[in-house]
Amino acid sequence: MEKKIAEIRKEFEAASFSEIPALIEAYWEDERSGVRNLIGKYEKKLDALDKERERLEAMRQYEHEYEGQYELICGIDEAGRGPLAGPVVAGAVILPKDCEILGLNDSKKLSEKKREELYDEIMEKAVAAAVGIVGPARIDEINILQATYEAMREAVGKLSRAPRILLNDAVRIPGIAIPQVPIIKGDAKSVSIAAASILAKVTRDRLMYEYDKIMPEYGFASHKGYGSKVHIEALQKYGPSPIHRKTFITHFC
Structure with a gap:
């Protein structure tokens, strides 16, 4: 039949x-x-x-280039260098060799829903994954570039497995003895860096949602601390919050 x-x-x-x-x-x-x-x-x-x-x-070209020489390849990326408020967050991810995570890409090219889905898959499949978080006060103290490096060092230091080489998105991190390969626009060229970018972005966005619950007048859930028109108007109306970067807002209040 x-x-x-x-x-x-x-x-x-x-x-x-x-x-x-x-x-x-x-x-x-x-x-x-x-x-x-x-x-x-x-x-x-x-x-x-x-x-x-x-x-x-x-996107595995760099992983293939170094996998014969190094066993644990770690991707490094950050989220939150540009905002007026909130922390800078770095992600560090070691993926298994030839790990397949469909849709993996630079976090900026993905929807929030897709980033959340991929975050869960990355955390499930990664050999090791960690984030480093540096807050606004520290950013004001040492500047955003040094704070970014600090967050990256923290992320690497928190990994459950020690990486043998770092694939970084564009930068070379001072104070780390592990071999490093800076890759311009690496989050679109390396699966490891793309995974790290998603880890950093999702972690930071979740933090900004929590801040929004405490200080809803600033609209952190919508702009994530970036200098949107709505954010600047709120900043001028209510003044700086405890999570604003004082060195970033001198022109606005």
């Missing part, structure tokens, strides 16, 4: 990507338009998966 199209659809929906080719082959001779549409839809999904895997493979 011929299966109903609804039953076949459920088979496709329940299948993993590795099982889809066998399903396509099984129903290839079925001429019903509903089945042909299903096959066409899932062929496109397989094609998109192939392209995504090609993109991720291109």
Whole structure:
């Protein structure tokens, strides 16, 4: 007895990507338009998966370059150098060799929902992952660049496994003896750095949501401390909060 199209659809929906080719082959001779549409839809999904895997493979160029010499490769990136308020956060992530996390990319190119999803997958799959956080008072004390380096050193120091080499987004971190490779726009060129950028961004955004609950008048949940028009107007109306960077707001209040 011929299966109903609804039953076949459920088979496709329940299948993993590795099982889809066998399903396509099984129903290839079925001429019903509903089945042909299903096959066409899932062929496109397989094609998109192939392209995504090609993109991720291109983002492993630095990992492949150093994996023969170094066992534990760590990506480093930060979030929050530019805002007027809140901490700067650094992420450090060591991924397993040839780890596949579909959709992994520079955090700035991803939606908040996608970043949250990828954060969970990164934390689940990583060999080791950690963040370093440096607050506004320290940023004012030593300047944002030095605070960023401090956050990066903290993140590396908190890793449960000691990395053998660091792939950094653009910078060379002083005070670390581990070999380092600064990569311009590294969060779009290295899976390790991309993972670190997501870790840093999601961690910082979550902190800004918590600050928003305490000080809702500033709108931290919407602008995350960056110098938006709404933020500057709130700053001028209410004055600086305890998490504002005093050295960043001299022109606004």
